[in-house]
Amino acid sequence: MLFSTLLLPLFLSLLSVADAHSHRLNKRLPSPSWHHARDHPVHALFRRDPGDDGQDYPDVGTPEWSSKYPNGPPDVTKMPAGWSNALKAAVSAGKIPNIPVSSSPGNVNPTYPAGHDPNGPEICSSTYKCRGQGEIWDGPDGTFGLGFDDGPLPPSGRLYDFLREHNETPTDFMIGLYILQNSQMFLQAVDDEHDIAVHTWTHPYMTTQTNEQVVAQLGWTMQIIHDSTGGRIPKYWRPPYGDSDNRVRAIAKEIFGLECIIWNQDTEDWSLTTNGTTPQAINASMTHWLTGPKSPGLIILEHELSDQSVQAFIDAYPVIVQNGWKIESVAQLANATNPSAYRNAPGTGDGPVTAGDILAPTPQTTTSATSSSSAT
Ligand SMILES: *[C@@H]1O[C@H](CO)[C@@H](O)[C@H](O)[C@H]1NC(C)=O
Ligand SMILES: *[C@@H]1O[C@H](CO)[C@@H](O)[C@H](O)[C@H]1NC(C)=O
Ligand SMILES: *[C@@H]1O[C@H](CO)[C@@H](O)[C@H](O)[C@H]1NC(C)=O
């Protein structure tokens, strides 16, 4: 009796987990209306549609799923051959500027060797506020861009519940390693139809990374999002600390087709838990921006990093609404013609996928991709 009383709740909770899971597994791309633009370079790097490409995709959150991805900074010798070949081809074609890798010894703003101006046309570092070609820093007039960095994490839950209650869908710039570690939170974001975008695998200053490291940081994050959302290929990324330059942005664009979204205001909410800013200071900045001019539209750097940073957004939300801002996810406002956050979405180009379009599997080394270094 005691035994079965104890086991029943366990059995029921297993049932509800299985239930939630099968519901999620049905969330496939609505083939054949979803497709890649055929001439896009990213076409060759990720497969089209689970179920159509002969691959078996493990259920999100299972050990089989976890074992496919690095559990720390990616080992560049173990990335899929398709990615390193694409890098080699882009370098040979002269598409990746040969500029110095920056250094950031104290984990502060990266610097370049003497003679290389971070704000000049050679480097154009976004850390130094140089805006790269095609980069999105401002929203259209009157819009408030909804976006959060650094999830999925435990504090994301309260944010996602709040957003669902208010019928808002943000863009989440997610850290790949955190998707691996917080898979249920990730699935909530996907179920709530948030736009999932790339915030790298382990959140380094990207300009300090070699070409190969840049490819691995972006590629693995795109891979886990692709494999865990029914085949969606993210179209947008945001560099950690806003740190990018002409070399990094060329790799993101040429190899992976990623468009970059930065921001035009910063609450510094990430420092709420480290005696940096305060809720009062954030309230004052937010009030100033939200009651100020509507041009350009606001893209404010905000984080789903701590309960405090989530609270700062929840406090500001009524003020956003009261001041008449049009609220859109930053991926939606980035391109009014094609508001999809994914590369393989309706409106990307040229007709439906047919059986003949399905790519042969590219060689992949996904079984032992784990580096021995620890996570950041
Ligand atoms: C924040 O400041 C308080 C009071 O000065 C101190 O006790 C605490 O250790 C500080 N916390 C951090 C993370 O620096
Ligand atoms: C600032 O704080 C006041 C008082 O708590 C609150 O009414 C207001 O909504 C807050 N504004 C923002 C932008 O957080
Ligand atoms: C917006 O999307 C359309 C349709 O996919 C595309 O042709 C256009 O180049 C995009 N605009 C920008 C600024 O990326």
Ligand SMILES: [Zn+2]
């Ligand atoms: Zn970040």
